[in-house]
Amino acid sequence: DAGVTQSPTHLIKTRGQQVTLRCSPKSGHDTVSWYQQALGQGPQFIFQYYEEEERQRGNFPDRFSGHQFPNYSSELNVNALLLGDSALYLCASSWGAGPYNEQFFGPGTRLTVL
Amino acid sequence: AQTVTQSQPEMSVQEAETVTLSCTYDTSESDYYLFWYKQPPSRQMILVIRQEAYKQQNATENRFSVNFQKAAKSFSLKISDSQLGDAAMYFCALHRQGGSEKLVFGKGTKLTVNP
Secondary structure, eight states, rough: OOOEEEOOOEEOOTTTTTTTEEOOOOTTTTTEEEEETTSSSSSSEEEEEEETTEEEEEEOOOOEEEEEESSSSSEEOOOOOOOOOOOOEEEEOOOOSTTTOEEEEOOOEEEEOO | OEEEEOOSSSSEEEESSSSOOOOOOOOOOEEEEEEEEEOOOOOOOOOEEETTTTTSSOEEEEEEEEEEEEETTTEEEEEESHHHHHHHHEEEEEEEESOOOOOOEEEEEEEEEEE
16 A cells, blocks of 8 residues: 655755645545645644645745645645745645544655755 | 644663653643654654543553643653664644644654664
8 A cells, every 4th residue: 555655756946936746645545734844843734635625724825835636636836936945845644634534644855946 | 823842852862771752732722632753864754653632541652652741731752662763853743623724743853762
């Protein structure tokens, strides 16, 4: 059983560019959450998708957007990249959105903005 | 607002010994969940143990146990018989029941296991 997968593993972009990160949830999971983990920090919640809709959002600007597809996979898009967007982006999936539903994390995408 | 504080940026332990990682949190909710996650150098976050706030009994998973003090808002992780594979970043996290569906993480504690 494949766990949560993310692509690409690493990505280098320049300021002002746009980036798309991808996540495939664990088999049987219908909910995807995205987190940003800056170097030396804990992950910060960006947003969560369930039934192809954004259900909750953290304190991130509109430059961060996402999408969930009918097969439950998800994309995170970041526009007008800033140096401060450099981080590890983690995707987590669960069956259902409640805290009692364990979130399984992917290995992350390391984004470097130059 | 919910906050999670881990006051120990780094900890070390000898193989086979016991170590305790500290975590305090703040929330106005009475119903919530607490978690400890492990993040090895491979970066993949792994759930170590979780505790439902309404349960008084401390959770235990093999060599991992917690000391949950609800009134003090404290949630420490004890690792017994430490193994080299336990070396990793450990994050304490809080997730309240209902409302905002998100995990709030602390900044983490880096655990080193010495042979």
